[in-house]
Amino acid sequence: MPAESDCTAMLDSETKAVETPEDHADELRLWLRLLTCTTLIEGEVRGRLRHRFDVTLPRFDLMAQLDKAPDGMTLSDVSKRMMVSNGNVTGLVERLVESGHLDRRTSETDRRVQVIRLTKLGRAEFRRMAAEHETWIADLFADLSPKDVRELMRLLAKTKASAQKSAARRRP
Amino acid sequence: MPAESDCTAMLDSETKAVETPEDHADELRLWLRLLTCTTLIEGEVRGRLRHRFDVTLPRFDLMAQLDKAPDGMTLSDVSKRMMVSNGNVTGLVERLVESGHLDRRTSETDRRVQVIRLTKLGRAEFRRMAAEHETWIADLFADLSPKDVRELMRLLAKTKASAQKSAARRRP
DNA sequence: GGAAAACATTTTAGGCTTAAAACAATTCGG
DNA sequence: CCGAATTGTTTTAAGCCTAAAATGTTTTCC
Numbered sequence: 001m002p003a004e005s006d007c008t009a010m011l012d013s014e015t016k017a018v019e020t021p022e023d024h025a026d027e028l029r030l031w032l033r034l035l036t037c038t039t040l041i042e043g044e045v046r047g048r049l050r051h052r053f054d055v056t057l058p059r060f061d062l063m064a065q066l067d068k069a070p071d072g073m074t075l076s077d078v079s080k081r082m083m084v085s086n087g088n089v090t091g092l093v094e095r096l097v098e099s100g101h102l103d104r105r106t107s108e109t110d111r112r113v114q115v116i117r118l119t120k121l122g123r124a125e126f127r128r129m130a131a132e133h134e135t136w137i138a139d140l141f142a143d144l145s146p147k148d149v150r151e152l153m154r155l156l157a158k159t160k161a162s163a164q165k166s167a168a169r170r171r172p
Numbered sequence: 173m174p175a176e177s178d179c180t181a182m183l184d185s186e187t188k189a190v191e192t193p194e195d196h197a198d199e200l201r202l203w204l205r206l207l208t209c210t211t212l213i214e215g216e217v218r219g220r221l222r223h224r225f226d227v228t229l230p231r232f233d234l235m236a237q238l239d240k241a242p243d244g245m246t247l248s249d250v251s252k253r254m255m256v257s258n259g260n261v262t263g264l265v266e267r268l269v270e271s272g273h274l275d276r277r278t279s280e281t282d283r284r285v286q287v288i289r290l291t292k293l294g295r296a297e298f299r300r301m302a303a304e305h306e307t308w309i310a311d312l313f314a315d316l317s318p319k320d321v322r323e324l325m326r327l328l329a330k331t332k333a334s335a336q337k338s339a340a341r342r343r344p
Numbered sequence: 345g346g347a348a349a350a351c352a353t354t355t356t357a358g359g360c361t362t363a364a365a366a367c368a369a370t371t372c373g374g
Numbered sequence: 375c376c377g378a379a380t381t382g383t384t385t386t387a388a389g390c391c392t393a394a395a396a397t398g399t400t401t402t403c404c
Contacts, residue, residue, distance in 0.1 A: 024310035026321050031213065031309050033328045038210040039255045040335050041203065048342075058360065076382060083211045085362055090384055112369045112382045137203050138196035139341075143334035144327075149198050152327045155320055156205045162315035163212050169311075230390065248352060260391050262354055284352045284399045
């Protein structure tokens with residue numbers, strides 16, 4: 001490795017920390033703001049779902065995944081899509097089967113796999129909730145212009161890619 | 173109120189739903205992307221905190237609030253800042269007092285109020301974790317240019333304001 | 345002064361969430 | 375074909391989280 005005058009790009013994080021304790025305050029503030037927005041909106045949606053439909057947000061999210069998959073999904077699929085642990089899905093599904101919103105059966109070709117689907121009731125209820133949910137989201141983002149929305153989409157796509165890359169660096 | 177030809181801005185959500193079932197798919201996609209980014213980063217940070225320091229994210233967050241308040245905070249303050257329920261803070265504080273990171277005392281002037289502070293140990297441990305935490309965040313956002321960061325900050329500020337306004341509309 | 349409202353916190357009941365270990369079924373490589 | 379790795383799910387133990395009710399304290403305002 002040749003000598004470097006401008007070396008920022010080449011140093012690993014340890015070296016950085018020793019030689020140039022860089023300031024990452026902007027990124028930190030950005031992260032906190034991102035978290036604040038999400039927490040704020042999530043809390044609002046959670047409360048409205050509870051008051052209007054007496055349903056929890058995780059239940060709604062799970063039904064949303066299934067609504068997009070008419071042929072059903074495996075628990076693993078759901079777990080990956082929702083970005084939650086496997087065990088979490090097990091319990092969530094249990095309660096939704098219990099309440100008649102989901103149908104669960106063991107795959108015929110692979111007896112490890114559980115396939116879940118929305119029941120007729122589950123689909124009907126979800127559609128009803130989803131329609132209203134969409135208006136809440138629109139209202140929560142109402143002050144953003146279409147251009148703002150596009151720009152945020154673009155920047156968040158970049159953020160997602162950056163974070164995934166960073167995560168992959170540590171867990172190759 | 174005069175007659176309107178372009179009436180979008182004037183209709184309430186019920187009228188909208190009946191007359192012009194508008195498409196809010198873009199806002200919905202934006203919300204899902206925002207949520208994905210946050211979940212991704214949050215999960216990454218949670219895992220690193222656990223592996224490197226054997227600490228949970230909520231504990232770290234609570235200590236971060238207290239680090240900014242040398243004179244301590246009341247439980248209500250903490251609860252508002254962290255945007256979590258009061259009861260949640262009670263339990264969190266209990267465990268952190270138990271492990272020697274926090275000091276809690278009843279206010280002398282108002283016996284309803286509990287004031288909590290970081291202990292010496294708590295502060296030292298937090299500072300050590302925070303330094304490393306900052307590099308993780310920087311790395312997670314590494315592919316964003318300074319301009320991207322500024323632009324995201326701006327758009328998220330607008331998003332936060334919009335969401336707060338929407339929340340206030342329903343809960344005046 | 346004293347009842348009523350407001351406030352800060354805790355408790356309660358239930359659900360969500362995770363990481364890790366355990367279990368079960370399938371696939372892979374020799 | 376058979377043992378070993380892999381995959382899909384559940385279980386376990388612990389902690390997080392919420393909404394609502396309960397408790398104790400202070401303020402308000404007649």
